[in-house]
Every structure is written in C-alpha cells, then in structure tokens.
Amino acid sequence: MKLSAAALPSMPEGDHQDHVIPGLIFRVGKKRRTWTLRYRIGDKYSRDTLGYFIPNAPAESESMGLAEARAKAREMLGRVEAGVPTVEEKTPHPKESGGKTVGDVADLYEKARIKKGGKGTKTLPEALRTIRRVLKDYLNLPAKQFSKADLRKARDKVAKNAPQMSDRFMSYFGTCWKWAAQEDHVDYNFVSDTLKVGPGLVKRERVLSPDELKAIWDACDGPFESTNGVAYGRMVRFLMVMGQRKMEAGKLRYGDLIDGRWKQTEKQNKSGREHWLALPPLALELVGEGKANELVFAGEKAGVIGNFSQLKAELDKLSGVKGWRHHDLRRTASTHLQEQGVPPHVIDAVLNHAIQGVGGHYMHGALNKVKSEALAAWEGELAAILGKDARKAQ
Structure with missing residues (x-):
C-alpha cells in the first residue's frame, strides 16, 4: 500500500x-x-x-x-x-515523553476509585464509559498534552446533539482530571475552569405531528431482527403512551408494576422522589406479563436494551420520520395535555418534574388520581390518532 x-x-x-x-x-x-x-x-x-x-x-x-x-x-x-x-x-x-496517556489516566482513575469504594462507585461504570466515548479520539494522546482547547472541542461536539450528555461528561471528567492532577499525571485540572454549555445551547422544541406519531408507531412493528430490536419497538410505543424518560422505561421490571400501576422509587428516577402512574390499557398490553425480577423490555441475554443509537437510526428509516429524539415523545405528550386544558402542575406531575423554588419545600402531594386521569386522556387522544388497531400490542 x-x-x-x-x-x-x-x-x-x-x-x-x-x-x-x-x-x-x-x-x-x-x-x-x-x-x-x-x-x-x-x-x-x-x-x-x-x-x-x-x-x-x-x-x-x-x-x-x-x-x-x-x-x-x-x-x-x-x-x-x-x-x-x-x-x-x-x-x-x-507516551514515554509525556507520561501516561488520557486512556491510561482513565484506567488508573477507575482502579483507584474501585479500591477506595464509597460514594460514587455505583455510577463509576457509566462515568468511565462516557469519558472514553467522548474522548475516543484522544485516548492515545499523552495526558499532559491534552489541552483545554481539546476539551472544549470534545464538549461542543457532544453538545450539538446532546447538551445534557455534554454537561454530564464535564462533571464526570472533572472528577477524573482532579484526581489526575492530585496524582501528578497532569499539571493541573483545567476542567473546573471550562464552562459547561448547558442544555440551552441546543433548545429542543420538536413536537411530533399526528402523522409522525402514527408513522413511528407503525414502524415499531417493523422487521427488527434482534431481541434488542423487538424490545426496543415495544419500548418506544410505551414511551409514546406514558411520556416518561427513556431509561426509566428501559430499566422497568415487572416487580415495579403493582395492580396496573408503575411504581418508581426515589432512586429510580431523576427527580429523586417516589412516583406512581396508572397504566392505561394501551400501555398494559405493551408490557405483558413476566417474573418480578425480569425486565419488561429485555434485550439480549435478558439485559437492558443495547445499541439505542443504531436501533433509533433503523426506526427512522422504517418510519420516514427524521430529526426526532426519544425525549421529544415527552414533549409531545405534555403539549397535547396542555391543549386539552390539563393544568400545568398536573402535567409536571405526570412528567415527574421536580418542583422548583419554595414550592418544592411546601408541596409534597403525589397527585396520583389526577395524573391517572391526565394519562388516560392522552391515551384516548393517541388511540384516535393511531386508528382502530392502536390497541393491538406487539
């Protein structure tokens, strides 16, 4: 060659x-x-x-x-x-002239944290996966040559499509680089001096149209060949009905479903509080039945679904709907509830948004009854959008 x-x-x-x-x-x-x-x-x-x-x-x-x-x-x-x-x-x-590489530092940091144990160990695997994925082009670079300009470039590349992930990466990497500076693998921790871009960099306003919702729903029953793909199709439909976060559904187990209601503990959601939701008929058909410890939407080897980006790309091709994200399903459901006249505080309760300011200190109502009514109203509208076959689950 x-x-x-x-x-x-x-x-x-x-x-x-x-x-x-x-x-x-x-x-x-x-x-x-x-x-x-x-x-x-x-x-x-x-x-x-x-x-x-x-x-x-x-x-x-x-x-x-x-x-x-x-x-x-x-x-x-x-x-x-x-x-x-x-x-x-x-x-x-x-590597010899500049000391450890970026990848070496990440490996050493992982070993040190595992050995130390304590707070943060549970999220360590996800933190290291994120760091290695975002910095994949720099892992072989000597750590002392990795610059603030390199960090900003990696941060902004992720932020274009996933601003929240960009901020999460900055938090994970800041802790890693602080340790690296303390251990003299790098000269100083410049991550703390580098701004997070925040979700405001890319403001999402996408609300899926009725035609797009139907196209995505129909495509979820498409020719997915893998176990991951079949489970993914059911999960996307479930998210469309329930308006919850992707990984809250991705980690849902049958033991979390009690008498037709979905219980999320404070450790199972982003808001850090207990959250109950009654499942409308369309959602109940999608979850089916299983043992308490089994995942509702189990992928390969009965584990959590993998390769979300690849499956999403396949779904885009099958549906013909481009430029949407899983999180847009939440925005779509909440927008339709708003147009139905559902009060904002009830919509926030359905989405399990944390109450901001003083209200968060004084208002602790679960609002389970009105949440159930709101979800039932959305399911009725969605069923009308999807047509008479909407209640046929996979």
Missing part, C-alpha cells in the same frame, strides 16, 4: 516502504506506529528510529506525520553523507 498522510491511521500491520525517500519505513505494530530509516555506512546497514505516529493526535502534539518523517529522513541522510553521527539520543515515544 502506497504511503500517504490520509492512509497512515488505517495501514495494516507490517513494514511499509516510502516511495519518495529510500530507506524510510513506516512500521505498524500491534500497539505502536513507528517511523524508521534504514541506511548503509560502508558495508554495514543501520536502522534508526525517527519518531512515532499517533492517530487522531492534535496538531500541537509530538506525533510525527508523513511530511515530518520525510524531512527528518532527509536530514539524517545528509548527516550520513557528511560522516557525522545520525542520532544523538534515543527518540522517545510520545
């Missing part, structure tokens, strides 16, 4: 000769990508290391690209012709 700057990240393992500079070799190993130069002095051949290439490294890093490698090779060949030493000292790998 011919060497080019664009091809460097995807070159297969082995030695790749440059077609421009004789003796310049790009060696791809299992863990490193190394530039070497092979040359002859008299009857003896030598091979020296010029530098290392790190895929997706920022421009200011010590990663050596094709142009830099060719320039360095020309310089060394000139020294060979002049009869002077080619290399004064061993070329260090960027």
Whole structure:
C-alpha cells in the first residue's frame, strides 16, 4: 500500500516502504506506529528510529506525520553523507515523553476509585464509559498534552446533539482530571475552569405531528431482527403512551408494576422522589406479563436494551420520520395535555418534574388520581390518532 498522510491511521500491520525517500519505513505494530530509516555506512546497514505516529493526535502534539518523517529522513541522510553521527539520543515515544496517556489516566482513575469504594462507585461504570466515548479520539494522546482547547472541542461536539450528555461528561471528567492532577499525571485540572454549555445551547422544541406519531408507531412493528430490536419497538410505543424518560422505561421490571400501576422509587428516577402512574390499557398490553425480577423490555441475554443509537437510526428509516429524539415523545405528550386544558402542575406531575423554588419545600402531594386521569386522556387522544388497531400490542 502506497504511503500517504490520509492512509497512515488505517495501514495494516507490517513494514511499509516510502516511495519518495529510500530507506524510510513506516512500521505498524500491534500497539505502536513507528517511523524508521534504514541506511548503509560502508558495508554495514543501520536502522534508526525517527519518531512515532499517533492517530487522531492534535496538531500541537509530538506525533510525527508523513511530511515530518520525510524531512527528518532527509536530514539524517545528509548527516550520513557528511560522516557525522545520525542520532544523538534515543527518540522517545510520545507516551514515554509525556507520561501516561488520557486512556491510561482513565484506567488508573477507575482502579483507584474501585479500591477506595464509597460514594460514587455505583455510577463509576457509566462515568468511565462516557469519558472514553467522548474522548475516543484522544485516548492515545499523552495526558499532559491534552489541552483545554481539546476539551472544549470534545464538549461542543457532544453538545450539538446532546447538551445534557455534554454537561454530564464535564462533571464526570472533572472528577477524573482532579484526581489526575492530585496524582501528578497532569499539571493541573483545567476542567473546573471550562464552562459547561448547558442544555440551552441546543433548545429542543420538536413536537411530533399526528402523522409522525402514527408513522413511528407503525414502524415499531417493523422487521427488527434482534431481541434488542423487538424490545426496543415495544419500548418506544410505551414511551409514546406514558411520556416518561427513556431509561426509566428501559430499566422497568415487572416487580415495579403493582395492580396496573408503575411504581418508581426515589432512586429510580431523576427527580429523586417516589412516583406512581396508572397504566392505561394501551400501555398494559405493551408490557405483558413476566417474573418480578425480569425486565419488561429485555434485550439480549435478558439485559437492558443495547445499541439505542443504531436501533433509533433503523426506526427512522422504517418510519420516514427524521430529526426526532426519544425525549421529544415527552414533549409531545405534555403539549397535547396542555391543549386539552390539563393544568400545568398536573402535567409536571405526570412528567415527574421536580418542583422548583419554595414550592418544592411546601408541596409534597403525589397527585396520583389526577395524573391517572391526565394519562388516560392522552391515551384516548393517541388511540384516535393511531386508528382502530392502536390497541393491538406487539
């Protein structure tokens, strides 16, 4: 394969000769990508290391690209012709010269937190998954070269489509980088000096039309082949009826359903308070029956549904509805309730929004009766939108 700057990240393992500079070799190993130069002095051949290439490294890093490698090779060949030493000292790998990589720091932080235990251990797996996913392009970069500009770039990339996830990442990563600074893996924790963008960066106003609701509902019964896909289709329909958060439904177990009502404990929802909802007939048909410890919408190996983004993309193709999110189903349900004349405080109770300000201190009513009435009203309107077959569950 011919060497080019664009091809460097995807070159297969082995030695790749440059077609421009004789003796310049790009060696791809299992863990490193190394530039070497092979040359002859008299009857003896030598091979020296010029530098290392790190895929997706920022421009200011010590990663050596094709142009830099060719320039360095020309310089060394000139020294060979002049009869002077080619290399004064061993070329260090960027990981060695800059200490631990971003990925290394995340691994060490995870081990330290697990060993320490205590508060935050329960959310640690999700925190580390988020950090590694958002910073996937920087995991091989020396941690001391990871800059505030890199952080802002990663933050803003996520915030374009998921501002709340962006803020969550900043919180998770801030704790990790604070530990890294305390352990001298990085010079200082600049995360605390970097602003969160907040959900205000991308204001969501999408309310799905009746035609879009019907198209999505019908597509949920589409040709999903996997166990994840079948469960996902039922869950999306359930979210459409109930107006609750995606993962509250995703982690729902049959033991949480008591006499046709869904009980969420204070630890099972974002608002941190007990929340009861009576399931309308359409929702009851969708959940079916199962053992108390079984997930209602179980994916592969009876676990929580995986690959939400992939399944959502497939659903978009099947339905023909683009640019919507699962959370828009909540906004759609609440908007229709508003148009039906349901009081705002009842809609907030259905959505389980935390009461802000002084009201949160004094008002602790569960409003179970009016919540049930509001959901029943929404289910009646939704059934009319979907048509006479709406009550046929999968």
